Amino acid sequence: MARVVVVGGGLGGLAAAARLAKLGHDVSLYESSPHLGGAVRDVTQDGFRWDAGPAAMTLPATVRDLFRKSGRPLERVLDLTPVTSPRRHVFADGTVLDLPVASRAGQRQALEEHLGPAAAASWEATVDGLTQTWELLRTQALEVPFGGARDLGIGGLRALGLPRSLRSFGRARLSDPRAVQILEYAALPEGSDPARAPAFTAVAAYVERTFGLWSCPGGFAGLARALGTRLAERGVAVRLGAEVVEVTTEVDRVTGVRLANGEEVAADVVVTDVDLRALTDTLLPRPPGPLRKQTRRIRLAPAAFPVLLGLRDSGGDPMPAETVLHGSPGSGDPALVVRAPEDPSAAPAGHRAVTVSVRGDLGGRDPVEVLAGRGLDLRSRITVRVEGPATSYGPRWRGAWRGLGVPTNRTAVRGLFVVGATAHPGPGVPYVFLGAAAVAEQVGKA
Ligand SMILES: Cc1cc2nc3c(=O)[nH]c(=O)nc-3n(C[C@H](O)[C@H](O)[C@H](O)COP(=O)(O)OP(=O)(O)OC[C@H]3O[C@@H](n4cnc5c(N)ncnc54)[C@H](O)[C@@H]3O)c2cc1C
Structure with a gap:
């Protein structure tokens, strides 16, 4: 049994803690703020409640897998519900298109009716054609521990014949500029530029159409609360208001963390769920050069003001x-x-x-x-x-082949793993959960 310390109680930290505790490790989690959930929060006033963080997610299997592998299944704890109403696109030329999110036939019909048969056919062929891209990403970078771009073989992606950027991909494949706008919207979150995002991000349109879009009744804060309960059930010691100021190391291995109040906590494994620029700039006294270089490349999407x-x-x-x-x-x-x-x-x-x-x-x-x-x-x-509060979705794409700049979940410091929006595979609820699953797999059973 390893002594595991998780630094930060965002979704990545919560998921890693739950999985590692179920694998039999002695886990404690330190969160600097008074509550769990990090970016997942809501704003309430005069009887209204708004999600100031995630409002919907794709790949619900990532949540189901997390709950099943850490105790009782999701259905016994919380309902994720499919978003069934179509997404309304209003274009500058006045066209209004209600596009079903998760229906191939429904998308074709709506596009045929509003943008014409050619646009509908090229959309369907483009989204269908992303199946192979999804299989490559899923099997080599998302559902398995990822060792870096060489593992995936940027060549592998290149072999799929995708052009460089999302923008050039959309323009090359779709006959109607309004369909390009739909694709770019589905593929990228706020703050990323389609001309600087790789073409393979278009796979999000395939993922959404195939697996649907899901919301959390009562807001995603309910998911963070359910994970908090799961940690209590698994015996994870959670400390709120506990800021970690240093990840301690000896030669090339992690030895624990030091808290702002001076307390030292020994650990065999440390999993951080913090902005990794803070990890290499302040928390880790001697960050390995490549890790520091990599975290310096991370660029957050500009803050949005909803x-x-x-x-x-x-x-x-x-x-x-x-x-x-x-x-x-x-x-x-x-x-x-x-x-x-x-x-x-x-x-x-x-x-x-x-x-x-x-x-x-x-x-x-x-x-x-x-x-x-x-x-x-x-x-x-x-x-x-x-x-609303100023928020940034997380790291943004820096160029067609330059990636998000986020490091792999295993670091060069033995026993130190990283999860969350600034670690592989990047921001977004399902992706942060996939990163946590990869860390649990690499740490293994007690
Ligand atoms: C406005 C907004 C909208 C979004 N919408 C969506 C959406 O619709 N769908 C979707 O899938 N995703 C969405 N996302 C992305 C998703 O919410 C995030 O990628 C995910 O929640 C980030 O989780 P994380 O594990 O990186 O932790 P974070 O949320 O970054 O939490 C990190 C935690 O670590 C704590 N911490 C930091 N430093 C320390 C320290 N030194 N010691 C102790 N604790 C520390 C922080 O207090 C925080 O609680 C959205 C994000 C934002 C901001």
Whole structure:
């Protein structure tokens, strides 16, 4: 049995702690803030609740696997529910397209009706054609411990014949520029540039269509709470308000951590779930050169400033769960995203809790005014307006073949592993869970 210390109680740290405890290790987790969940948090006011972190996820199997491999299965603890309402795309030319998220036939039909048969056929062929890319990524980089780009064989990806960037991929494969906008939206989170993201990120459109998009009733904070309960059941010692200020090492192996109050905790294995730039800049006194070099390459997506609205229902058609208002193709006008989760517990009766975010820079203009200018005027229905917290989704793509810059989960310091948004395979709820699973596999059974 190894003594394991997990630094940070975001989703990556919670998942790693749960898995390692189930494997029989003696696990303790130190979280500097007063609560678990990290980026997973909500904002509440006047009876409304908005998710200020993740609102929906793909690859629900990652959560199911985590719960099954750490104790009782997910179904006995929490419901993930599929997002069934189509995503509404509103284009600059006035076209409105309600695109089902997880139906091949439904996508074809909606695209045929609104963008025409050629656009529908090229979309279907493009998304179908990503099957091989998904299989390569899944089997060589996501569901197994990843040893670095050479493992995957950038050559392997190249052999798939993908062009360099997501943007060139979309333009080469899709006949309608509006379909390119749909692909880029599905493939990238806020803050990443399609011209600097590799073509293989298009696989997200395949993943979403195949495995669906899932939400967490009551918000993702419920998932963090369920993981907190799982840690208690597995006997993990959780300390809140406990900042780790140093990961201690001896020669080339980890020996434990030191807390801000001076306390030293010995460990055979340390798993950090912190921003890895902080790990190599401050927590680790002598970070291995390659790791330091790598973490310096990480670039976070620029901070986003969502606007949180409490809206009176209009009495007309209910708002879709997600509406994307695209700018004109090639104009640089950012897309605006309006999320209105279908969760009655998020708002008083007759109201919706709505989040407005901007994918890019509006040059100081008010997103609610810009929305009105693009035909979605919510102004008369607002009962509450809150400026949401500044958040960054995580590392962004730095160039078509330059990757996210995130290091592998096993480091060159023996016993030191890294998880979370700044470690392989990068940000996003399912990806952070995959990274934690890889760490548990590498540490192994007690
Ligand atoms: C606004 C926003 C929206 C998002 N939307 C989605 C979405 O819709 N779908 C999706 O899949 N993903 C989404 N994501 C991404 C996803 O939420 C994150 O990738 C994931 O939650 C990050 O988890 P993490 O393990 O990196 O931990 P983090 O959330 O980064 O948590 C790290 C924890 O470590 C603690 N910590 C840091 N330093 C120390 C220290 N020295 N000592 C002790 N504790 C420390 C912090 O307090 C924090 O609690 C979103 C993220 C954001 C910010």
